[in-house]
Amino acid sequence: MLITRGRTYDEIHGAFRWNLPARYNMAYDVCDRHAGDPGRIALIHDRGAGEVRRFSFRDIQRFANRFANVLGAQGLERGDRVMLLLGQNPATAIAHVACWKAGMVSIPTSVLFGADAILYRLQTAGVKAVVTDLANLPKIAEVRGEAADLTSVFVIDGEAPAALPFWPTLERAADAFVNADTGIDDPAFLNFTSGTTGLPKGALQAHRSIFGHVPGCEFVYDFFPQAGDVMWSPADWSWVAGMMDCLMPAWFHGVPVVTHRAARFDPEEALQMMGKYGVRVSLLTPTVLKLIRQMPGLDRFGRNLRAVASGSEPVGRELNEWANTALGVRVNEAYGQTECNM
Numbered sequence: 001m002l003i004t005r006g007r008t009y010d011e012i013h014g015a016f017r018w019n020l021p022a023r024y025n026m027a028y029d030v031c032d033r034h035a036g037d038p039g040r041i042a043l044i045h046d047r048g049a050g051e052v053r054r055f056s057f058r059d060i061q062r063f064a065n066r067f068a069n070v071l072g073a074q075g076l077e078r079g080d081r082v083m084l085l086l087g088q089n090p091a092t093a094i095a096h097v098a099c100w101k102a103g104m105v106s107i108p109t110s111v112l113f114g115a116d117a118i119l120y121r122l123q124t125a126g127v128k129a130v131v132t133d134l135a136n137l138p139k140i141a142e143v144r145g146e147a148a149d150l151t152s153v154f155v156i157d158g159e160a161p162a163a164l165p166f167w168p169t170l171e172r173a174a175d176a177f178v179n180a181d182t183g184i185d186d187p188a189f190l191n192f193t194s195g196t197t198g199l200p201k202g203a204l205q206a207h208r209s210i211f212g213h214v215p216g217c218e219f220v221y222d223f224f225p226q227a228g229d230v231m232w233s234p235a236d237w238s239w240v241a242g243m244m245d246c247l248m249p250a251w252f253h254g255v256p257v258v259t260h261r262a263a264r265f266d267p268e269e270a271l272q273m274m275g276k277y278g279v280r281v282s283l284l285t286p287t288v289l290k291l292i293r294q295m296p297g298l299d300r301f302g303r304n305l306r307a308v309a310s311g312s313e314p315v316g317r318e319l320n321e322w323a324n325t326a327l328g329v330r331v332n333e334a335y336g337q338t339e340c341n342m
Helices: 009-015 026-030 059-074 089-102 115-125 138-146 166-172 209-220 240-252 267-277 286-293 317-326
Strands: 040-048 051-055 079-087 105-107 127-132 152-155 187-190 200-204 258-260 281-283 305-311 331-333
Touching: 026 089, 026 209, 026 240, 040 059, 040 089, 040 138, 040 267, 051 059, 059 089, 059 267, 079 115, 079 187, 079 267, 089 105, 089 127, 105 115, 105 281, 115 138, 115 187, 115 200, 138 152, 152 166, 152 331, 166 267, 187 209, 209 240, 209 305, 240 258, 240 281, 258 331
Parallel strands: 040 258, 079 105, 079 127, 105 187, 127 152, 281 305, 305 331
Antiparallel strands: 040 051, 187 200
């Protein structure tokens, strides 16, 4: 852990010290340093209907190396921007790591956006490449002529005109890659705000951002990680909460992450999945907790949760007391924004 265990917030805060190197690439800490053990699981991808695929950190490293090489072969260079118009999917995580390895900037983008919102981000960020799926490719096709910088489009689940198939293209690339020698202040990813006031603003985050997120996650998840921890949250990775409060802090500590993103949250499906994979740590919004509260007989799903964080709206005493009894955990409220998370 980056924080030190203590009995009170003041004790933990008083013992904390920043220790930041001058040269740093986030891809090393969230992927490469765990890849030496071929059996260390990074992702458990539950696609439903009994179809499950497990990715080790070594798998993630090799796929990310391949995609970094592919991006270079497409003419992208250090500092170029790559939009990930995807939800919770192994390709999303792999593409983030690949961009950071190559010194490029990844842009997580929600599939809920329409073509106009996507075009605004393409133009504002000067996006050179997009990774998406067949369901969202028509949005890119609709605005591609207006995105002057866009040169490459990848689809992760099939083939389409004027797009490269993601996985087959990776298979043809070399799986060795030397990470870019990035400084800790060099840009790594670009989140857009939700545009509550005016147009969305781009919040450019450096490689050092992981050091800003991890201590808060360690604290809000009750001294994360602990032995046997498995992470899952319905929070989509296109938002900073899903990406930097769940996925990447878990990978920083080599903790497996379950990825499953239904089109609509189903509390029974979620509880079955958490029981099946032994999920111990999760980010669950009050809305999600209220849906789970409606489910009868929670004990039938198995109860393995150790720590739950929540945010986006107040949890409230009643919901917290229910979680204490029914889920066996205290819900820790966290507050953050796109620009200044955790």
